[in-house]
Amino acid sequence: MSTIDEFEAAREDLEALLIEVLGTVAGEEAIPVWDDEELPPGPIVSSRLAIHDEDDDSHTMVTIRTSAIVARVLASRMLLTPDPGPDDLLDAVGELGNIAGGNVKSLLRHSCRLSLPMAGVAEHTGEPGLPGGVTVRALVLGQVVELSVGVADDVTGLYWPGATSAVEV
Amino acid sequence: MKILVADDSRAMRMIVIRTLRQAGYAGHEVIEAENGKEALEIASRQAVDLILSDWNMPEMTGIEFLRALRANGTTTPFCFVTSEGSEEMRELAQACGALGLIAKPFTTESFSDILSSVVTA
Numbered sequence: 684m685s686t687i688d689e690f691e692a693a694r695e696d697l698e699a700l701l702i703e704v705l706g707t708v709a710g711e712e713a714i715p716v717w718d719d720e721e722l723p724p725g726p727i728v729s730s731r732l733a734i735h736d737e738d739d740d741s742h743t744m745v746t747i748r749t750s751a752i753v754a755r756v757l758a759s760r761m762l763l764t765p766d767p768g769p770d771d772l773l774d775a776v777g778e779l780g781n782i783a784g785g786n787v788k789s790l791l792r793h794s795c796r797l798s799l800p801m802a803g804v805a806e807h808t809g810e811p812g813l814p815g816g817v818t819v820r821a822l823v824l825g826q827v828v829e830l831s832v833g834v835a836d837d838v839t840g841l842y843w844p845g846a847t848s849a850v851e852v
Numbered sequence: 853m854k855i856l857v858a859d860d861s862r863a864m865r866m867i868v869i870r871t872l873r874q875a876g877y878a879g880h881e882v883i884e885a886e887n888g889k890e891a892l893e894i895a896s897r898q899a900v901d902l903i904l905s906d907w908n909m910p911e912m913t914g915i916e917f918l919r920a921l922r923a924n925g926t927t928t929p930f931c932f933v934t935s936e937g938s939e940e941m942r943e944l945a946q947a948c949g950a951l952g953l954i955a956k957p958f959t960t961e962s963f964s965d966i967l968s969s970v971v972t973a
Contacts, residue, residue, distance in 0.1 A: 703957055704957050706957075707957030708867065758863065761863035761866060761867055762862065771863070774861055774862055777861065778861040781861065781864075781908070781935050785908075785935025785936040786935060786936075786937075788936055788938075789936055789938045789955075794940065799908060799909075842910060844909060
């Protein structure tokens with residue numbers, strides 16, 4: 684089972700991962716930012732997925748959050764469309780979460796299963812992306828993109844592609 | 853050449869297709885599938901020359917898709933393009949008959965390195 688200490692120890696790796704993913708996927712240079720840089724008020728697009736350790740039945744949650752403005756630019760660049768729709772924003776941020784999640788799994792945990800990402804839009808309330816987790820942030824297009832990793836208590840609704848059949852938890 | 857790209861994310865399919873072109877493999881016909889099941893149906897209906905597939909997909913995962921293909925006797929070159937690049941997964945991919953595994957995020961060079969032996973520029 685991963686612990687908060689393990690996530691803290693991997694903080695620099697998580698920052699480097701976020702910078703690399705944003706740079707490669709968005710084609711935009713991203714820079715690390717400090718904890719006092721927050722997501723802006725307004726709609727936030729987020730993606731969450733979990734890593735399941737079958738040895739001890741524990742879950743690690745990985746979330747990505749950014750503003751709808753950044754999500755729109757990401758979707759536009761990833762899909763090569765000037766006017767991405769709401770589903771395109773979810774797809775773009777979901778895939779960003781998927782890439783981050785896969786890399787976090789490789790970084791922290793092996794022989795585990797990865798869920799598919801679940802993306803959504805919500806008004807930013809100032810709450811942390813993953814209470815009790817480790818959060819790293821990068822600045823891209825002048826706004827914050829946030830990656831959080833932590834122990835997951837609730838993995839309701841996530842979809843788990845399996846070796847023989849896919850199941851929803 | 854006919855290239856089948858399977859990924860449940862349309863955004864990622866677009867990026868894979870764009871990266872193929874940037875790696876010098878423009879001009880090939882590309883067919884898209886949203887999951888392994890749809891990809892298997894396409895590959896069963898028509899001959900494709902190369903398959904690039906995500907691993908973690910709904911309906912049928914990439915490794916299930918690859919195993920089904922090989923069980924049918926289909927030997928089409930197959931490469932994973934996936935967010936998980938552990939050594940364990942690379943070994944499993946190769947043991948099941950994949951050319952290799954390109955981990956996301958990827959570069960045009962990572963495409964060239966693996967695909968140069970099976971795709972003509």
